[in-house]
Amino acid sequence: MASEGPSPETIELLERLIGFPTVSRDSNLQLIEFVRAYLDEHAIASTLTHNDERTKANLHAVIGPSDVPGVMLSGHTDVVPVDGQDWSSDPFSMRRAAGACYGRGTADMKGFIACVLAMAPHAVGRELTRPIHIALSYDEEIGCIGVRRMIDVLEHAPVRPAFCIVGEPTEMAVAIAHKGKTGALGICHGVSAHSALAPTGLNAIYLAGELIAAIRAMQDELIAAGGHDPAYAVPYTSLHVGVIAGGTQLNIVPNRCTFEFEIRNIAKDAPGEIMARVRAQADKIVERHRGEFPDCRIDIEVFNEYPGLDTSPEDEVVAFVKSLANANDHIKVAFGTEGGLFQQRLGVPTVVCGPGSMEQGHKPDEFITEEQLGRCDRFLAALVDRLSG
Numbered sequence: 001m002a003s004e005g006p007s008p009e010t011i012e013l014l015e016r017l018i019g020f021p022t023v024s025r026d027s028n029l030q031l032i033e034f035v036r037a038y039l040d041e042h043a044i045a046s047t048l049t050h051n052d053e054r055t056k057a058n059l060h061a062v063i064g065p066s067d068v069p070g071v072m073l074s075g076h077t078d079v080v081p082v083d084g085q086d087w088s089s090d091p092f093s094m095r096r097a098a099g100a101c102y103g104r105g106t107a108d109m110k111g112f113i114a115c116v117l118a119m120a121p122h123a124v125g126r127e128l129t130r131p132i133h134i135a136l137s138y139d140e141e142i143g144c145i146g147v148r149r150m151i152d153v154l155e156h157a158p159v160r161p162a163f164c165i166v167g168e169p170t171e172m173a174v175a176i177a178h179k180g181k182t183g184a185l186g187i188c189h190g191v192s193a194h195s196a197l198a199p200t201g202l203n204a205i206y207l208a209g210e211l212i213a214a215i216r217a218m219q220d221e222l223i224a225a226g227g228h229d230p231a232y233a234v235p236y237t238s239l240h241v242g243v244i245a246g247g248t249q250l251n252i253v254p255n256r257c258t259f260e261f262e263i264r265n266i267a268k269d270a271p272g273e274i275m276a277r278v279r280a281q282a283d284k285i286v287e288r289h290r291g292e293f294p295d296c297r298i299d300i301e302v303f304n305e306y307p308g309l310d311t312s313p314e315d316e317v318v319a320f321v322k323s324l325a326n327a328n329d330h331i332k333v334a335f336g337t338e339g340g341l342f343q344q345r346l347g348v349p350t351v352v353c354g355p356g357s358m359e360q361g362h363k364p365d366e367f368i369t370e371e372q373l374g375r376c377d378r379f380l381a382a383l384v385d386r387l388s389g
Contacts, residue, residue: 004371004374005370005371005373005374006115006118006370006373006374006376006377007118007377009118010114010115010118010373010376010377011096011101011114011370011373013038013113013114013117013118014094014101014106014110014111014114014373015094015101016034017031017034017105017110017113017114018092018093018094018101018103018104018105018106018110019092019093019094020034020092021079021092021104022077022078022079022105022138023078023079023080023081023082024078024079024080024081024138024139024141024142025081027055027056028056028057028077028078028138029055029056029057031077032048032057032059032077032136035059035113035117035136036048036059038117039061039117039120039134042120042121042124043124044061044063044120044124045061045062046059046060046061046134047059047060047061047153048060049149049150049152049153050149051138051139051146051149056138056139056146057138058135058136058137058138058146058147058149058150059134059135059136060133060134060135060136060150060153060154061133061134062131062132062133062134063120063123063124063128063131063132063133063134064123064128064129064130064131064132064387065128065129065130065131066131066159067158067159068129068130068131068159069130069159069160069161069162070128070130070131070132070133070161070162070387071130071131071132071133071161071162071163071164071165071383071387072133072134072135072161072163072164072165072342072348073112073116073132073133073134073135073165073167073380074135074136074137074147074164074165074166074167074338074339074342075109075110075112075113075116075135075136075137075166075167075168075354076109076136076137076138076139076140076141076146076147076338077110077113077136077137077138078138078139078140078141078142078146079104079105079108079110079141080104080108080141080361080362082104082364085363085364086364087364087365088102088364088365089102089365091103091104091364091366092104094106096370099369099370099371100367100368100369100370101367101368101369101370101373102365102366102367103366103367104366105366106356106360106366106367106368107169107355107356107357107358107360107361107366107367107368108168108169108356108358108360108361108362108366109167109168109169109354109356111169111354111355111356111368111372111373111376112167112168112169112354112355112356112376113136113167114373115167115355115373115376115377115379115380116134116167116380118377119377119380119381119383119384120132120134122381122384123384123387126384126388127388128384128387128388129387129388129389130162130387131387132383132384132387133161135147135150137150137338140337140338142304143181143183143303143304143305143306144306144336144337144338144341145304147338147341148341151341151342151345151346154346155345155346160346160347160348161346161348162317162348162349163316163317163320163321163348163349163350163351164317164339164342164343164348164349164350164351165321165350165351165352165353165354166337166338166339166342166350166351166352166353166354167352167353167354167355167376168333168335168337168352168354168358169354169355169356169357169358169360169361169368169372170331170333170352170353170354170358171355171356171357171372172325172327172353172354172355172372172375172376172379173325173327173329173330173331173353174318174321174322174325174327174329174330174331174351174352174353175309175330175331175332175333175351175352175353176309176310176311176312176313176315176318176330176331176332176351176352177231177267177308177309177310177311177332177333178308178309178332178333178334178335178336178337178339178340178352179232179237179264179265179266179308179334179336180263180264180265180271180305180306180307180308180336180340181262181263181264181265181304181305181306181308181336182262182263182265182271182274182275182302182304182305183260183261183262183302183303183304183305184260184261184262184263184275184278184300184301184302184303185258185259185260185300185301185303186208186211186258186259186260186261186282186298186299186300187256187258187298187299187300187301188204188205188207188208188211188246188256188257188258188259188298189204189207189255189256189295189296189297189298189299190202190203190204190205190206190207190253190254190255190256190257190293190296191253191255191293191295191296192252192253192254192255193252193253194251194252194253195250195251195252195253196251198253201253201255202253202255202289202292202293202296203253203254204246204247204254204255204256204257205246205247205254205257207257207285207286207289207296207298208244208246208257208258208259210285211278211281211282211285211298212241212244212259212261214278214281214285215239215241215261215278215281216239218239218274218277218278218281219238219239222236222237222238222239222269222274223236226268226269227266227267227268227269228266228268229266229267229268229332231331231332232266232332232334233334234264234334235266236266237263237264237265237266237269237271237274238263238264239261239262239263239274240261240262240264241259241260241261242260242261242262243259243260244257244258244259244260245257245258245259246258261278263275264336265308266308267308267310271305275300275302278300279300282298282300283298285298286298306336306338306340306341307340307341307343307344308336308340309337309339309340309343309350309352310340310343311343311349311350311351313330315349316349317349317350317351318330318351320386321351321353323382323386324379324382324383324386325353325379330351333352333358334358335358335361337352339351339352353379354376355368355372355373355375355376356368356369356372357372
């Protein structure tokens with residue numbers, strides 16, 4: 001009977017991976033070079049695609065034959081910051097306690113990467129009839145940015161993967177869908193004045209407040225009359241304002257205010273149409289003030305967007321991954337992944353399935369249980385067996 005815990009190799013590799021502080025704002029090259037050297041030791045060639053500054057890189061490797069479709073295992077190497085969080089121990093030095101591994105990225109999602117790397121030497125020793133692709137990307141946490149460059153290369157590959165498994169933490173449940181996301185910046189331009197003469201100016205913070213109120217009203221409309229998908233914890237498309245900045249000091253009517261907002265849409269709602277409604281509301285607000293203040297305006301700039309994942313429950317990849325995970329059911333998850341990009345741009349059927357829980361992600365004292373790592377090890381061993389048979 002297989003052990004319930006992970007392999008020693010998985011634990012050792014996870015400890016090494018956690019030791020690289022790959023916060024999205026910083027480089028991931030030390031981790032990528034470690035992985036590249038590790039794969040080289042096992043005769044697995046890999047290729048890198050860099051950002052413009054060459055401070056970050058994606059890694060793509062193929063184990064087995066390259067002339068037939070195989071299975072891609074996708075994960076991101078970046079982690080969210082630890083600033084302002086109260087950790088019980090060094091977040092970049094893995095700690096084991098009570099059957100769990102603690103450290104930034106243990107759950108999201110270096111635990112999965114450690115399992116994949118531990119599996120790789122065993123896959124090399126087998127005669128695979130279909131290949132295993134390893135795809136590690138940068139800057140997923142800030143909008144699935146890095147993986148797009150890898151996809152640019154894969155679009156021109158003579159053979160694309162048959163399936164993709166994104167290893168984000170689902171507690172090894174098979175997730176067939178997640179929402180899409182659009183991130184945007186609202187830039188409100190008013191007219192400055194002395195606060196003692198405030199009505200002679202146009203307060204940019206008030207402009208932002210009016211548009212934010214309109215966005216909140218749109219949310220209420222979507223709840224009442226938009227699409228609903230009960231498989232999600234939040235079953236409708238959500239709008240959210242998360243950052244706002246405006247003004248320099250109290251006695252000046254501010255002429256500029258900015259705020260960031262997002263749309264997380266279910267498949268039944270089109271984010272482009274929702275964004276068009278936001279822009280129309282901005283135009284209405286400006287029009288009310290333009291007679292007195294002809295230079296006022298509200299600009300809206302989309303700075304990031306990625307598509308949702310929406311795989312049919314009847315798709316072959318769903319049955320394939322369920323069989324590996326010994327699962328009968330499937331779920332939909334609230335968080336986003338690069339899976340929608342693989343599905344949309346490459347036409348590769350994709351699911352999300354990985355160890356750990358997103359309930360632990362992005363929090364102080366992030367952890368993954370050793371039981372979850374063990375389940376992932378067995379899942380990947382089953383994948384190797386399947387592709388060898």
